[in-house]
Amino acid sequence: MNKITSYILLGISVILLGFNLYTLDYQDIWGKDSRGALFGGLANVCVMLVVFINLTSQKIKEKVDQSKD
Numbered sequence: 001m002n003k004i005t006s007y008i009l010l011g012i013s014v015i016l017l018g019f020n021l022y023t024l025d026y027q028d029i030w031g032k033d034s035r036g037a038l039f040g041g042l043a044n045v046c047v048m049l050v051v052f053i054n055l056t057s058q059k060i061k062e063k064v065d066q067s068k069d
Contacts, residue, residue, distance in 0.1 A: 017044040
């Protein structure tokens with residue numbers, strides 16, 4: 001996955017996280033109506049972590065490749 005794809009996925013994930021936080025019912029977070037938004041928000045946070053790990057590994061790979069030259 002290249003950097004452009006990573007940033008696009010990160011942007012989509014941030015937008016979807018905002019939408020899920022908007023649709024969440026804060027009066028009854030564990031209620032039936034809020035479960036989809038809660039799990040969707042949790043999934044978006046997981047996607048963001050994976051993308052950040054991928055970007056960090058790409059930066060490390062670039063530094064290792066530069067040090068070999």
